[in-house]
Each structure stands twice: as C-alpha cells, then as structure tokens.
Amino acid sequence: MQFSPPNGAAAPRPRRRAEDARVISDVLRRAIDAGELTGALDERRLGAEFDASRNAVRDALAILRDEGIIARSPRAGTHVVNRKAAHGLDALRGLKETLSTSGEVRNDVRVATLVRAPRAVARRLQLAADSDVVYIERLRMLDDEPISLDLTYLVPDLGIDLITHDLEHTDVFALLEEISGERLAAADHTINAAAADAHSAAALEVATGSPLLLLERLTSLGPDRRPIDLEYIRLRGDRISLHATALRETNQGDAR
Amino acid sequence: MQFSPPNGAAAPRPRRRAEDARVISDVLRRAIDAGELTGALDERRLGAEFDASRNAVRDALAILRDEGIIARSPRAGTHVVNRKAAHGLDALRGLKETLSTSGEVRNDVRVATLVRAPRAVARRLQLAADSDVVYIERLRMLDDEPISLDLTYLVPDLGIDLITHDLEHTDVFALLEEISGERLAAADHTINAAAADAHSAAALEVATGSPLLLLERLTSLGPDRRPIDLEYIRLRGDRISLHATALRETNQGDAR
Numbered sequence: 001m002q003f004s005p006p007n008g009a010a011a012p013r014p015r016r017r018a019e020d021a022r023v024i025s026d027v028l029r030r031a032i033d034a035g036e037l038t039g040a041l042d043e044r045r046l047g048a049e050f051d052a053s054r055n056a057v058r059d060a061l062a063i064l065r066d067e068g069i070i071a072r073s074p075r076a077g078t079h080v081v082n083r084k085a086a087h088g089l090d091a092l093r094g095l096k097e098t099l100s101t102s103g104e105v106r107n108d109v110r111v112a113t114l115v116r117a118p119r120a121v122a123r124r125l126q127l128a129a130d131s132d133v134v135y136i137e138r139l140r141m142l143d144d145e146p147i148s149l150d151l152t153y154l155v156p157d158l159g160i161d162l163i164t165h166d167l168e169h170t171d172v173f174a175l176l177e178e179i180s181g182e183r184l185a186a187a188d189h190t191i192n193a194a195a196a197d198a199h200s201a202a203a204l205e206v207a208t209g210s211p212l213l214l215l216e217r218l219t220s221l222g223p224d225r226r227p228i229d230l231e232y233i234r235l236r237g238d239r240i241s242l243h244a245t246a247l248r249e250t251n252q253g254d255a256r
Numbered sequence: 257m258q259f260s261p262p263n264g265a266a267a268p269r270p271r272r273r274a275e276d277a278r279v280i281s282d283v284l285r286r287a288i289d290a291g292e293l294t295g296a297l298d299e300r301r302l303g304a305e306f307d308a309s310r311n312a313v314r315d316a317l318a319i320l321r322d323e324g325i326i327a328r329s330p331r332a333g334t335h336v337v338n339r340k341a342a343h344g345l346d347a348l349r350g351l352k353e354t355l356s357t358s359g360e361v362r363n364d365v366r367v368a369t370l371v372r373a374p375r376a377v378a379r380r381l382q383l384a385a386d387s388d389v390v391y392i393e394r395l396r397m398l399d400d401e402p403i404s405l406d407l408t409y410l411v412p413d414l415g416i417d418l419i420t421h422d423l424e425h426t427d428v429f430a431l432l433e434e435i436s437g438e439r440l441a442a443a444d445h446t447i448n449a450a451a452a453d454a455h456s457a458a459a460l461e462v463a464t465g466s467p468l469l470l471l472e473r474l475t476s477l478g479p480d481r482r483p484i485d486l487e488y489i490r491l492r493g494d495r496i497s498l499h500a501t502a503l504r505e506t507n508q509g510d511a512r
Contacts, residue, residue, distance in 0.1 A: 018455035019393075023407055024374075026488035030472045031376035033446060049374050063453065086446075089345075092502040118280075118305050120287035137275070151279055184504040190289060190342075191500070193449040193467035193493035197319065199274035211449035211467045216286045232282035237449035244447070244500045246348040248440040 020052040021059035032069055032082045033241055041070060041078045068238045089244040092187050094171025095140055095148060103143035111137035112163040121153050124218055124230050134159025139203055146204045147239045151232040158228055176229060182222040190216040204236050211237035276308040277315035288325055288338045289497055297326060297334045324494045345500040348443050350427025351396055351404065359399035367393035368419040377409050380474055380486050390415025395459055402460045403495045407488040414484055432485060438478040446472040460492050467493035
C-alpha cells in the first residue's frame with residue numbers, strides 16, 4: 001500500500017512489510033470469524049486487493065496460520081479452518097446454552113466444595129466476612145477439546161444445593177434458575193488478556209504463554225439483583241471470541 | 257485449601273500449589289482492578305484468608321508482579337501499583353472520552369490517507385466493491401505511554417473531511433458527530449486475545465508475545481444505523497481491561 005502522511009504533506013512513503021501484514025491479517029481474521037470468507041485463499045488476489053507485496057501477504061497468512069485460523073495443505077492450498085466459537089456478552093447465557101450450535105459442551109468437574117470466603121469474594125457477593133461459600137472448578141470441553149477453565153464462587157444458600165446436581169452436563173446458570181425459582185438478572189464482565197501460565201496451559205492443552213481471555217463475571221438474581229455467582233474464567237484465545245454491542249446512549253444501568 | 261471431590265465422595269485431597277496460586281491471583285487481580293484492594297499486601301494474612309500455603313501465596317504474588325499490578329520495594333514491601341484503565345463497552349465512547357479520568361490521551365497519527373477498500377472492508381461498510389475508503393493508523397498514548405494501536409477505516413464522505421481535522425487531540429467518534437451533525441448509533445465489538453507480534457510489540461513498548469486485547473469495532477451513525485467506521489484495535493493487556501454488562505433478556509438489538 002502507498003500512503004500519504006496526514007494533511008496532504010509531501011510524497012507517499014513506502015509502508016513497511018510488517019505494517020501491511022498486520023492490516024491484512026486483521027481484516028481477514030474478522031472476515032473469517034464472521035463467516036464472510038471461506039475456502040481457499042489466493043496470495044496473488046490478496047496482494048492486489050490490499051495493494052500489498054507478496055511478502056506482506058505471506059506474512060499475514062503466516063500470522064493467521066499460527067493462530068490456527070487457516071491451514072495449508074497440498075490438496076486444498078491455503079484455506080480457512082475457522083474454529084473460533086462466538087460467546088456473546090449482551091445476553092446472559094451459560095456456555096452450553098451459548099455454544100449449542102458450535103458443538104457439545106461437557107464439564108470436567110475438578111472441585112466442588114464449601115470453603116471459607118476470601119475477603120474480596122465475600123465483599124463481591126455481599127456476604128459476611130467469615131461466611132462460607134461454594135467453590136467449583138471446571139474444565140469445560142467443546143467436542144472433547146478443553147476451551148475454558150472456570151473458577152466459580154456461589155452464595156451458600158444456592159450453591160450447597162447446586163453441587164448435588166449434574167454439573168457435568170448442565171450450565172450453572174440453568175441450575176441457579178431451577179433451584180431458586182427466579183430469573184437471573186444481569187452480569188458484570190471484566191475482560192483481560194493474559195498469557196497462559198504453565199499450569200493453566202497444561203489443563204487447556206495450549207502452549208505456555210498462549211494468549212487467553214480472562215473473564216471475571218459477577219451475576220445477580222431476581223428483581224432485587226442479588227449477587228450470587230462470581231466467576232473467574234480463562235478462555236482459549238484460539239477457540240473463543242467475545243461479542244458485545246454498545247449504544248451511544250445506554251440505559252442499561254437502569255434497565256430491569 | 258482443602259477441597260472435597262463433588263457429591264461428598266471420599267476424603268479431601270491436597271490441592272496443588274499452582275491451583276491455589278491461580279485462585280489467589282485471580283481474586284486479588286480483580287479486587288485491585290476494582291479499587292477494593294490498595295496499599296501493602298501481607299503474605300501471612302493472605303495465606304490465612306485463602307487457607308493456602310505460603311508458597312502458593314508467593315506464586316500468586318509473582319504472577320501479579322509479572323503483570324505489573326503489584327510491586328515489591330524495600331520501603332513499602334509488596335504493594336499495589338494498579339495501572340489498568342477501564343474501557344467500558346456498554347456506552348459508545350472514544351478512548352479520550354472514556355479515559356478522561358485516567359490521564360491525558362494523545363494520538364500519534366502515523367497514517368491518514370485514501371486507499372481502495374479491501375473487499376471485506378467494503379462489505380462491512382456497505383460500500384461498492386471498488387470504493388475508496390479513508391485509512392488512519394494511530395498509536396494512542398495515555399500520559400505519554402503507548403496503550404493502543406488503532407487501524408481505522410472510514411466511509412469516504414465523512415473520512416476525507418475528518419482527516420483534515422486535529423486527529424492528534426480529538427477522538428474520531430467526536431469528529432464523526434461534529435462533521436455529520438448526527439449522533440453515533442451503536443457499535444458491534446468482537447474481542448480476541450492475541451500475542452503481540454514483534455512489530456506491534458515495538459510500537460506498544462511491550463515484549464514480543466505479550467498478551468493484547470484485539471478489538472474489532474464496527475460503528476454506525478444516525479437513526480438508520482449506517483455503518484461508517486471500522487476499527488481494528490490492539491490494546492495492551494497490562495494497561496487496559498474491558499467492561500461489559502449483560503442482561504438475561506436483552507432488547508439491545510431492537511433499541512434505538
């Protein structure tokens with residue numbers, strides 16, 4: 001691509017190959033994620049489309065190959081193998097509910113027990129400082145591949161009942177509504193990017209240092225919006241993307 | 257921590273140190289992010305609070321130190337130095353608008369020019385296949401430290417006017433509303449975790465492979481929600497967290 005500096009100054013300057021590769025990979029990644037781009041990718045056509053060098057296109061495709069979004073094979077050439085599932089943040093849904101079209105979700109329940117609430121957890125769940133809390137640790141599998149490692153704290157009045165249910169095949173969200181007889185109200189998400197530590201990487205079957213989405217979610221129940229469920233969720237960056245809608249003027253804070 | 261397997265089976269099993277460290281670091285990270293935990297951290301007190309070994313607490317603090325969330329000094333001991341700014345996804349705001357309380361945002365405009373729209377970009381912006389599009393590349397600085405690398409495509413009828421304005425000190429969102437005389441309507445976000453490539457890492461002044469949030473945002477204008485602004489944004493994982501609210505039943509899709 002040939003670019004001019006802002007405000008019409010001077011002559012166009014040649015762009016560095018790495019910058020072109022970044023633009024191309026960003027645009028293609030999203031088009032693949034949205035299902036707009038499928039099948040084979042042609043280097044020459046992409047070079048013309050982005051007005052970029054063949055080397056920049058190759059670098060862009062290498063980035064997407066490293067991310068597992070495309071692959072090269074002798075037969076099919078360079079082609080799309082998008083394996084990312086979309087997790088929406090606007091509607092409040094459990095993973096099994098949200099990924100029902102992507103595959104079969106199963107939970108490997110590693111821990112489900114009562115512990116004394118750490119101070120910060122008690123505060124978020126509006127429990128007394130020395131309260132007990134139910135702690136659940138699950139490795140969540142999509143079609144037998146681990147995609148998410150979830151740590152969950154639940155208020156004891158619902159959680160103690162909940163862990164006697166089938167946690168392997170049911171979303172905690174669905175069980176919370178079943179047990180309480182009330183509807184979930186809302187969830188506040190905080191999203192961070194984090195590198196996988198060795199231990200999480202082993203559980204999620206990715207390389208140490210792989211990019212993960214680290215999601216903290218506080219979910220509330222019923223018309224009085226009581227906080228009942230605090231989760232710390234590690235999602236594999238190569239398998240999950242998150243989706244959210246923003247409005248210029250939002251009334252979400254007041255919405256019921 | 258001592259944990260029992262689910263459904264009351266057998267005796268509690270000792271938890272591995274790495275698993276305790278993960279829980280502790282997750283809970284503390286979020287408490288620090290929320291401003292609930294400030295000042296000095298005491299290893300002994302944390303061990304008691306989480307019912308964990310001193311080694312697990314030390315590992316947890318090492319994780320947070322690596323992320324730049326806490327630091328150790330001879331005088332203050334281990335203490336909080338939270339430097340993450342919160343970027344809300346519910347309301348549609350530019351970075352300068354959103355971080356107005358965190359510090360001074362300035363944009364290093366690296367490119368601002370007209371290019372032929374790549375096919376996927378034309379499709380997202382609902383432009384003809386051979387249309388021109390304005391392309392802007394900005395390194396965004398918070399208090400003179402780079403936090404975000406933004407690639408922006410704008411429809412030409414607004415973008416050609418926009419790049420004659422002061423892009424260094426003004427959000428593109430603010431300029432779009434000023435130039436069009438209309439209000440922005442909504443934005444669709446897709447959020448991925450990605451490792452920084454060498455080139456992005458150098459621009460953002462982080463190590464290659466550092467975790468980044470990769471945000472694609474398509475923003476629409478006016479009552480007919482015309483898509484006008486398509487962005488690919490790399491945010492430093494050590495400086496920015498994203499925040500979003502979900503409702504169990506949302507009407508966002510229909511909202512105006």
